[in-house]
Amino acid sequence: MKLNISSDRTIGILQSEFSESFPGLKIVFFSKPHGAFKGSAAKFLVQEKDMPLKQLSPNIKSGDLLIEPTTTVKQLEQIFENEYSLHVQVFRKSGRTWLETSVTDDLTLEEQQVKAANSENVHQEFVDPMDYREQS
16 A cells, blocks of 8 residues: 655544555554554554644655555554654554554564454453553
């Protein structure tokens, strides 16, 4: 998939386009960076879907980001960070819960998508809409 990055595009548009190609995954934006295989603090979560990217990265460069199914989570997050100064985490759906994939940053998006698909029939008693720690 090709994801167009430009200053006036919004967080919500990028999230929607990404999830169209990877329906069991989503990208979540944060105001602060994180390290590889590390989580992001919830207090830095950006929830305003209509926020233009230039508000998160004032000097953002425009371009097309080619995302292949063979791209690892770590690679994708590093590209957002290094090329566009955007701090993102990939989350994977597990049943009805979204898990931060920090423990499995070395898996490809395709592998993460398979894990999400395999979890669709998982029943969970308590469902928190965003669980910040992966529980594989």
